[in-house]
Amino acid sequence: MDLVVRTDEDFVTTLSLNRPEKLNALTPAVFEQLREHLEDLAEDDDVRVVVLTGAGRSFCAGNDLGGISERKAAEPGKYEQSETVDLLEALPQPTICRIQGHCFTGGLELALACDILVAASDAKIGDTHGQWGLVPIWGMSVRLPERVGRSKAKELMFTSRRISGADAAEIGLVDRAVPASELDQTVADLAAEIAKNSPYSNRINKRLVASGVSVPRETALLLERTRPFGVPADMAERMSRGI
Structure with missing residues (x-):
């Protein structure tokens, strides 16, 4: 079953x-x-x-x-x-x-x-x-x-x-x-x-939020700015299409 x-x-x-x-x-x-x-x-x-x-x-x-x-x-x-x-x-x-x-x-x-x-x-x-x-x-x-x-x-x-x-x-x-x-x-x-949104953005955002929970605020801000998880793979395509 x-x-x-x-x-x-x-x-x-x-x-x-x-x-x-x-x-x-x-x-x-x-x-x-x-x-x-x-x-x-x-x-x-x-x-x-x-x-x-x-x-x-x-x-x-x-x-x-x-x-x-x-x-x-x-x-x-x-x-x-x-x-x-x-x-x-x-x-x-x-x-x-x-x-x-x-x-x-x-x-x-x-x-x-x-x-x-x-x-x-x-x-x-x-x-x-x-x-x-x-x-x-x-x-x-x-x-x-x-x-x-x-x-x-x-x-x-x-x-x-x-x-x-x-x-x-x-x-x-x-x-x-x-x-x-x-x-x-x-x-x-x-x-x-x-x-309908970028699955890559959503996955990265989820990882950023999870990573920021257990570190000081300043560290979390720096982590976001250094893009540790890269950029969304569909960014260029979505921006070119205006979506």
Whole structure:
């Protein structure tokens, strides 16, 4: 069974978690397939935007608690889940997470690894590690504070509170919240808007932003000016055509 389904259209690749009957809860097998797709995408120069979503009525309800209780693990070293989330974050293409229904805990950790988060206004989003006596290992304690600040991140983590997509947009946890009926079109329009620009510019810009996070501001400014990642390969062509 395809637990992660890939579709390609107009330079946009969509990866859809595909366990709708389980609200796309994450298992080692899901991570194995996700990892394979991400490794392929990292080498695919024809893909300009990647959209991560979930089949059915939810994006992802989190880790499959049955799998945790059984201590079922992925193949050591190759499909370690936290490294797969890191690989999603490190994709060279801009990434969009489309969030509907539930987005809890491990699902939120996946979402936070994407560049842009778009949610249905009525989606339910939260970190529920504390409810189950768990602690994060896929990046929640780093990426959530980066999104909403340390105090708000701690409040969400300490309380296991679920908030709506609309409230998530208010605190910057997601970038945009729209009515559920408009979610598909909003994500499609955003992906198309990104895809029409230079894929080389977008990849370089993504690397510059990532590189500037862990260095002093002065170093980041100098890094940008020295063009460490070169110039976009289509610059001359686009300028000659006036696009």
